[in-house]
Amino acid sequence: MAEAGVVRLADPDVEARLARLDDLLEGLQSTPGPTTRSATEAVVLLTEVYGEALARILDRADGRLAESLADDELLGHLLVLHDIHPEPPERRAARAVERLQPAVRELGGDVEWAGVEGKVGRVRLKAGGGCGSGCGGGTAEVSDAVQEAVLAAAPELTAVESLPDPSGRQAALAFVPLATLTHRGAR
Structure with missing residues (x-):
């Protein structure tokens, strides 16, 4: 206090x-x-x-x-x-993805934690509607923001792999400012 x-x-x-x-x-x-x-x-x-x-x-x-x-x-x-976090890396990574979900969903897409294989975190990015006017480039920004958040939360992981959307839809391209996804308020 x-x-x-x-x-x-x-x-x-x-x-x-x-x-x-x-x-x-x-x-x-x-x-x-x-x-x-x-x-x-x-x-x-x-x-x-x-x-x-x-x-x-x-x-x-x-x-x-x-x-x-x-x-x-x-x-x-x-x-x-300091390598003393009480939660295991997989749980920390999953929580990082959970914190990004509202911002990604607001853009019409979704991101889900799919687990760890070896030292690689896996996520599932689903296509979103984005801005709806072909403003381009958002999928890479979302993927980069997810990777940055996961590796910051669980540096024990060496990479983050995006699994294909099971629906087979291609992710719509939409501009997504990186700050929108990584800002503290985007939980």
Whole structure:
């Protein structure tokens, strides 16, 4: 529970900071020299300590709390990053697909989780009506968004394969902005 006066970050602020952190780390890694190596080592060590702290929290959490922590988008991502997420990869991947379903259905299509074979996640993308005016290109964007979401939720998987629509329909082409499918509100 947050104390009065403690400033908390809204999800967009967290997303902005994560993007900035990615930019800073990318710039740091492209700069040679001993200072860069020391800074990179400091980031790695800090990440390891924070990972251990999260693991200790999970050790003390009952099942309901562990599930609640895993359900939080930011905490779930950190638990995956530190390889301590309490759910198996297949369940995390299935949940990622479930979160995309409303946005895909809104476009007249559907996406279903079909399981894992080896280290490959499988999904079934069904044709949708899209925008209805031949605005082109959406199937690839939906497929890319699904792959990105599944691999982010379950990095233990090596790929995501789209199985054919059992109805035999070809997916209609429709422009679908990637942000529509991957934004937090598209659940």
